[in-house]
Amino acid sequence: MRNIVLFGPPGAGKGTQSVLLVDHFGFVHLSTGDIFRANIKGGTELGKLAKSFLDSGQLVPDDVTIQILEDTANGHPEAKGFIFDGFPRTKAQAEALDRFLESKGQSITAMLALEVEEEELRQRLSKRAETSGRVDDADPLVIQKRIDVYNAETAPVAEHYKGQNKYQGIAGMGTIEDIFGRLSSALEGGV
Numbered sequence: 001m002r003n004i005v006l007f008g009p010p011g012a013g014k015g016t017q018s019v020l021l022v023d024h025f026g027f028v029h030l031s032t033g034d035i036f037r038a039n040i041k042g043g044t045e046l047g048k049l050a051k052s053f054l055d056s057g058q059l060v061p062d063d064v065t066i067q068i069l070e071d072t073a074n075g076h077p078e079a080k081g082f083i084f085d086g087f088p089r090t091k092a093q094a095e096a097l098d099r100f101l102e103s104k105g106q107s108i109t110a111m112l113a114l115e116v117e118e119e120e121l122r123q124r125l126s127k128r129a130e131t132s133g134r135v136d137d138a139d140p141l142v143i144q145k146r147i148d149v150y151n152a153e154t155a156p157v158a159e160h161y162k163g164q165n166k167y168q169g170i171a172g173m174g175t176i177e178d179i180f181g182r183l184s185s186a187l188e189g190g191v
């Protein structure tokens with residue numbers, strides 16, 4: 001069982017590559033952003049709580065996010081491995097994920113971190129705003145806020161995995177196919 005953290009800033013391609021990796025390697029894809037958006041759409045209590053954070057590009061509080069991550073993962077006892085997309089985003093979340101997996105006799109196999117220049121992130125997200133319907137894509141100031149929150153609060157999470165020798169940077173510029181090839185090579189190369 002391999003559990004992968006697919007890491008990277010907003011617009012790095014985490015969601016896009018996760019779909020391809022699920023197809024190819026049979027992981028269960030677990031995206032906290034997708035879970036929050038589904039709850040907002042469904043008008044649930046969680047959705048009501050999360051909405052203002054997502055719309056403004058701020059992080060949903062750790063206790064809420066960790067709980068929903070664990071509940072969703074527990075709903076997949078058949079999983080042969082998870083891709084965690086958009087989680088963990090803080091040190092507390094990384095530590096909670098380690099404890100959660102350890103309680104099941106498992107661990108994170110690797111963090112694969114998509115490295116993309118900031119200008120490219122802004123361009124991808126502004127372009128997606130034309131079709132995504134995502135409130136947080138529609139305003140360049142919110143896109144910038146997400147990038148700033150990533151740099152301040154989330155980027156340091158890489159250190160957690162570097163300390164465990166599990167960090168691997170992946171060049172995230174170029175075509176979707178090229179980047180998928182790099183991720184696949186990392187996964188086939190023993191990650």
Ligand code: AP5
Binds near residue numbers: 011034174175
């Ligand atoms: P989340 O849903 O995780 O969004 P994000 O991190 O802002 O990232 P995106 O989903 O926008 O980008 P992505 O890396 O998945 O790229 P994608 O493949 O879509 O989080 C949203 C919010 O939820 C957060 O702001 C926060 O409020 C909350 N949240 C979520 N998790 C949380 C947590 N753990 N703790 C607290 N709060 C949390 O690609 C982007 C675009 O680029 C697409 O249009 C795609 O088609 C295009 N694209 C992809 N690859 C390429 C390529 N190679 N070349 C050209 N275009 C490309």
Ligand code: MG
Binds near residue numbers: 014015031033086
């Ligand atoms: Mg995404």
